[in-house]
Amino acid sequence: MKDTVIFDLDGTLADTGADLIAAANECFRVLGHESVLDPVADKLTAFHGGRAMLRLGFSRIGAGHGEADVDRAYPDLLAYYGENIDRETTLYPGAMQAVAALSETNHAVGICTNKPEGLAETLLQKLGVRGAFGSLVGADTLAVRKPDPETFFEAVRRAGGNPARAVLVGDTETDLRTARAAGCPVILVTFGPEGRGVARLSPDALMADYTELEDLVRRLLGQAPA
Incomplete structure (x- = not known):
């Protein structure tokens, strides 16, 4: 061996950070919030996974959001990311x-x-x-x-x-x-x-x-x- x-x-x-952040931001855009996450400043969070990005974004939107919101948005994040997985990735x-x-x-x-x-x-x-x-x-x-x-x-x-x-x-x-x-x-x-x-x-x-x-x-x- x-x-x-x-x-x-x-x-x-x-x-892969920019494409990951873009997928999370698309979830927030659908909810009426633009560019909640920054592709540079929030890159470290992006590399901790989709749920971590969603938690951070929802915390910035304001009170009243929790794990249920993360769970609802996560499949949409994966779907969008899968369709746009290599736009910015190098x-x-x-x-x-x-x-x-x-x-x-x-x-x-x-x-x-x-x-x-x-x-x-x-x-x-x-x-x-x-x-x-x-x-x-x-x-x-x-x-x-x-x-x-x-x-x-x-x-x-x-x-x-x-x-x-x-x-x-x-x-x-x-x-x-x-x-x-x-x-x-x-x-x-x-x-x-x-x-x-x-x-x-x-x-x-x-x-x-x-x-x-x-x-x-x-x-x-x-x-x-x-």
Whole structure:
């Protein structure tokens, strides 16, 4: 079995914030409220999921809104997002070159995300990169989701890798908690929505640019230099 690198998707491989915010704002627009969320200032909330965006938006609209409103709006958010999933989304610079370099050096690569699997599959297909990854485990692939380590282990297994020799690359505390639960090294990127703020989490490594990835993986897995 191969040494393996598993990636988070939103905020790690792709900057999806603007399209996520647009989907939430569409829900509020239907209710008569324009641009409740800001695509820049509220990007970190966007990467915590659709319900988090809706909660924030409803809190700004005013009192009298609760989880029932979030539950009603959530299916509409998913539907709108699914139809407009790649309008503004872009892959982070160098991401796919780094993935290709890992594959060329006999590493298995996969994705473990808390995005619903169907939406993640659609996005990767639209971005033209689905074939680069040996696995995709989403929020609803299993009965559990990150930070449950089983999601990570399943992504490794489906990629043909060895769970005992795998690294997780992510951008949030959820990714760090997943890695700690799985007993694997974690690299957190500093170009995601929280920037260098992720240093507070004390990951095994920080990554400012994808050109650093291969060397970091080799160090964390104790591999000899290429």
